[in-house]
Amino acid sequence: xxxxFQLKFAIITPALxxxxxxxxxxxxxxxxxMCLFSLLIYCPLAHWTWHPDGFLRVWGVLDFAGGTxxxxxxxxxxxxxxxxxxxxxxxxxxxxxxxxIILGTGMLWFxxxxxxxxxxxxxxxxxxxxxxxxxxxxxxxxxxxVMFDALVGRKISAMGACIGxxxxxxxxxxxxxxxxxxxxxxxxxxxxxxxNMAVYYKxxxxxxxxxxxxxxxxxxGIVGMILTAVFxxxxxxxxxxxxxFKFHMLALLIVSVFTFGGSYVIFxxxxxxxxxxxxxxxxxxGLDISQHSETLRTSAKIDLSTTS
Numbered sequence: 473x474x475x476x477f478q479l480k481f482a483i484i485t486p487a488l489x490x491x492x493x494x495x496x497x498x499x500x501x502x503x504x505x506m507c508l509f510s511l512l513i514y515c516p517l518a519h520w521t522w523h524p525d526g527f528l529r530v531w532g533v534l535d536f537a538g539g540t541x542x543x544x545x546x547x548x549x550x551x552x553x554x555x556x557x558x559x560x561x562x563x564x565x566x567x568x569x570x571x572x573i574i575l576g577t578g579m580l581w582f583x584x585x586x587x588x589x590x591x592x593x594x595x596x597x598x599x600x601x602x603x604x605x606x607x608x609x610x611x612x613x614x615x616x617x618v619m620f621d622a623l624v625g626r627k628i629s630a631m632g633a634c635i636g637x638x639x640x641x642x643x644x645x646x647x648x649x650x651x652x653x654x655x656x657x658x659x660x661x662x663x664x665x666x667x668n669m670a671v672y673y674k675x676x677x678x679x680x681x682x683x684x685x686x687x688x689x690x691x692x693g694i695v696g697m698i699l700t701a702v703f704x705x706x707x708x709x710x711x712x713x714x715x716x717f718k719f720h721m722l723a724l725l726i727v728s729v730f731t732f733g734g735s736y737v738i739f740x741x742x743x744x745x746x747x748x749x750x751x752x753x754x755x756x757x758g759l760d761i762s763q764h765s766e767t768l769r770t771s772a773k774i775d776l777s778t779t780s
Contacts, residue, residue: 477590478518485514485542489735491683492550493557495565496755499763501748508738509549513731517541528726531719534704536602537591539646539696544727547690549735550681556739557748559680561755568768570630577634581610584641588648602648605656606641609648612660613640620668635688639667642692643699650704659703663695697724 486506490497520526521535528540535541567573588606592599617636618628626632643663644656651659670687681687701720702709709717742748749755754762761767 474593480587481538481542482510482514482518485546486510486549488543488546488685488689489550489553492681492685493553494682495759496557496560496749497553497759498747498750499759501742501746504745505553505738505742508741509735512738513545513549513734514541517545517727517731528719528723531723532707532716533719533723534650534700534707534716535646535697536649536700537588537645539642539693539700540723540727543642543645543689543693544697544724545731547686547688547693548728548731550685551679551690552732552735553739554679554681554686556736556743559678560682561752563680565682567631573634574630577637581607581637581641584610584645588645592649598649604653605648605651606644608653609644609656609660609663610637610640612657613637613643613664614660616661616664617668620665635671635684636664636668639663639688639692642689643696646693646696647700647703650700650707652705655699655703659696659699662699663692666695667691694724 486509489509490502518541520528521533521541523529533540584606585603589599589603592602614633614637617639618632621632622628640660640663643659644651647656647659667688670691671684674681674684674687697720700708701717704716705711707713707716739748750759750762758767
């Protein structure tokens, strides 16, 4: 059961990365990358962080449910992927279905309780604590995101609320079983503001991270990791334990370099094996059709037999 539970963490990590290079990656290339990433990046990082003999675990680095292992690694891998694949031909995109985004966010929020509370590995008080802090941080981040948008002159939106909720879930993940409810609200609050600003400033650059994976998952994971070292009960900075904070900062540097550098190399290796990007014609046609001969618009009159 524990192995199957861990497999859930392992498969969601490369799934998160896809958002950074959406609309331009070749599907077979992604499959190759996913296998190499899981073996060469995710497995070592999970061992370092969660195994009793892992060197980060021995240092006292705390990651309750994957803020470092899952979200930071996915964020930095996404950053590497966006750099390697380059920009889309058409960088403008619009949400296809806002109600589906809201529905998906609700399902994700509910599933995250299993993600975080389940990391207690027992149906006990620790699981309840993780469940409650997860909900409070996400709610806090959701409200903070839309209020911050309003404060800086942007419109309050359902999209913003959904993004904020996910950022809160990301940020509380490493801390869920180590902090109280008030601290979880603060973690969601800080993560929402930092990630909101990261999304805004990323848009001013040439980086084409399609779904803002790095500003949301990568930066959210970093914020969560740092604040875990600040607030963790009987181990954090506010309790006078400076060693925990020091090793978290060192781990932050190691994980960032390892996941970004390693993922960059894996993308390059994948590119030697097969083309990473689809052709310009397939990109203009859209990956649903060009890669899978499927389309959301069932009434669309498209000759799918001619697509590559």
